[in-house]
Amino acid sequence: MSRTRTGTEQLHSLSGAYALNALDRAERDAFERHLEQCPQCAQDVREFAATAARLGAGVALPAPPGMRAAVLGRIDGVRQLPPARRGIATLRRRALPLALAACLTGVLALGGTAVWEHQRARQSAEALQDLTAVLAAPDARTVIRRSASGATATVVASPSRDRAAFLGSGLPTAPEGRTYQLWLADGGTMRPAGLMSGDGASVLTAPIGRATAVGLTLEPTGGSPAPTGPPLLLVPLPH
Amino acid sequence: MTDAATVPEDRHDPYATPPRRSRPEGARVRRPIPFGTPQERSAPDLPGIMEHVARGDQDAFAALYDVIAGPVHGIVVKVLRDRAQSEEVTQEVLIEVWRQAPRYRPDKGTVMTWVLTIAHRRAVDRVRSAQAATAREQDTAAREHARPYDEVSEQVEIRLEGEQVRRCVRGLTELQRQAVSLAYYGGLTYREVAETLQTPLPTVKTRLRDGLIRLRDCMGVTA
Numbered sequence: 001m002s003r004t005r006t007g008t009e010q011l012h013s014l015s016g017a018y019a020l021n022a023l024d025r026a027e028r029d030a031f032e033r034h035l036e037q038c039p040q041c042a043q044d045v046r047e048f049a050a051t052a053a054r055l056g057a058g059v060a061l062p063a064p065p066g067m068r069a070a071v072l073g074r075i076d077g078v079r080q081l082p083p084a085r086r087g088i089a090t091l092r093r094r095a096l097p098l099a100l101a102a103c104l105t106g107v108l109a110l111g112g113t114a115v116w117e118h119q120r121a122r123q124s125a126e127a128l129q130d131l132t133a134v135l136a137a138p139d140a141r142t143v144i145r146r147s148a149s150g151a152t153a154t155v156v157a158s159p160s161r162d163r164a165a166f167l168g169s170g171l172p173t174a175p176e177g178r179t180y181q182l183w184l185a186d187g188g189t190m191r192p193a194g195l196m197s198g199d200g201a202s203v204l205t206a207p208i209g210r211a212t213a214v215g216l217t218l219e220p221t222g223g224s225p226a227p228t229g230p231p232l233l234l235v236p237l238p239h
Numbered sequence: 240m241t242d243a244a245t246v247p248e249d250r251h252d253p254y255a256t257p258p259r260r261s262r263p264e265g266a267r268v269r270r271p272i273p274f275g276t277p278q279e280r281s282a283p284d285l286p287g288i289m290e291h292v293a294r295g296d297q298d299a300f301a302a303l304y305d306v307i308a309g310p311v312h313g314i315v316v317k318v319l320r321d322r323a324q325s326e327e328v329t330q331e332v333l334i335e336v337w338r339q340a341p342r343y344r345p346d347k348g349t350v351m352t353w354v355l356t357i358a359h360r361r362a363v364d365r366v367r368s369a370q371a372a373t374a375r376e377q378d379t380a381a382r383e384h385a386r387p388y389d390e391v392s393e394q395v396e397i398r399l400e401g402e403q404v405r406r407c408v409r410g411l412t413e414l415q416r417q418a419v420s421l422a423y424y425g426g427l428t429y430r431e432v433a434e435t436l437q438t439p440l441p442t443v444k445t446r447l448r449d450g451l452i453r454l455r456d457c458m459g460v461t462a
Contacts, residue, residue: 013441013444013445013448014444015448016444016447016448016449016450016451016452017422017428017429017444017447017448019451020419020422020423020429020447020451021359021360021363021422021423021426022422022423022427022428022429022432022447023428023429024428024430046347046348047455047460047461048451048455049348049352049356050348050349050352050455050460051451051454051455051458051460052355052356052359052423052451053348053349053351053352053355053356054403054404054454054458054460055404055408055419055423055424055454056310056313056314056317056355056358056359056423057310057313057351057355057404058403058404058405059313059314059316059317059424060309060310060312060313060314061309061312061313061316062309062312063308063309063311063312063329064312064326064329067308067312067326067329067330067333068301068304068305068308070330071304071308071330071333071334072297072300072301072304074330074334075297075300075334075337076297078334078337078338079338080293080295080337080338080339080340080341081338081339081341081342082341083293083341083342138342
């Protein structure tokens with residue numbers, strides 16, 4: 001299909017068709033990517049899905065006799081999916097981002113020094129949504145590293161959203177005239193991925209792409225196009 | 240009395256709307272219907288049951304089965320029409336619900352919405368994979384052929400929920416009604432809906448959306 005004119009406006013108008021399962025696969029995928037950036041669409045879809053379910057419940061039919069026994073007999077041999085992809089280890093990793101998300105609601109609401117600089121430029125609600133979207137992604141994975149100085153860096157990455165979030169605690173406030181800068185280590189290069197002044201959390205401003213690690217450096221205020229010194233922290237991206 | 244779809248009727252809760260029959264003729268009440276299907280409102284504690292199912296409790300799943308089997312079977316039959324295929328898919332969906340239960344997220348919608356979304360998508364996927372293999376004409380012929388089963392479903396729709404849904408569907412424009420029905424009950428893509436109704440694609444997209452908005456408001460859905 002050669003329809004590349006599916007702009008945001010058009011994707012938005014597909015929420016009805018999406019909730020009715022009336023999109024072909026390519027459009028469904030495109031719409032689901034759009035959904036992540038469109039809270040209004042997500043709300044529409046939730047309500048439309050509930051509406052469609054009412055249409056479904058409206059045509060309920062007694063299930064065939066014998067099916068109950070058959071189904072209840074079969075589930076004994078069917079293993080349930082874990083809440084997240086891979087067993088208990090993943091469960092712990094999943095629980096952590098969600099707990100962090102809950103905590104951060106408070107942090108960001110305060111709007112104090114803990115909020116990343118680049119987030120100040122945006123609505124803090126929007127920033128929180130971005131952050132929550134990564135932390136709560138079904139495929140979110142977490143890596144935690146401690147620095148020698150006792151600071152803790154947590155990286156949560158969602159391959160499906162192609163985004164990572166960085167959460168720092170115990171970081172000293174950046175000295176006057178300096179700022180922390182995040183980087184995505186991509187082979188031999190470091191891509192700039194946002195600024196921060198100290199402890200806090202942020203979604204990296206660049207997509208993960210093929211990056212293998214997240215780095216943190218101290219840079220002159222305003223940030224640098226490339227790191228001016230060795231990273232204070234280098235956290236491998238989870239995979 | 241093991242018919243799943245009839246169980247919720249028997250357990251009707253005291254807060255359910257009074258029988259529609261008692262309403263004076265002509266009083267087209269636009270009052271929203273309380274949220275939650277009768278199944279969901281009358282079922283003691285569907286989210287609670289679901290938590291147990293998510294932890295692998297098979298008895299809890301039996302209770303869930305009694306609430307969801309009828310609605311699941313109904314929508315699968317509506318989309319697929321063919322009796323043998325529908326039974327197969329209904330069973331697949333119910334087992335899928337068991338398998339995926341730990342991934343149910345209450346913040347994304349009610350248990351019934353979640354279950355029926357799985358059921359509808361599975362039925363639609365089956366139709367489309369069958370269409371990929373079969374010529375459209377043959378498929379249509381098969382649907383005509385399966386017509387008697389559809390009449391059975393029409394008869395069962397006398398249930399209250401069916402009445403409420405039908406009332407709201409009657410409130411749609413003709414084009415909205417046809418588009419939504421062909422997409423949801425017929426399992427067509429909106430492109431196929433546009434072809435079937437010989438209506439421009441953007442119009443169909445819009446009618447599906449504003450049709451759903453009108454249904455949502457009529458049903459009092461808040462998600």
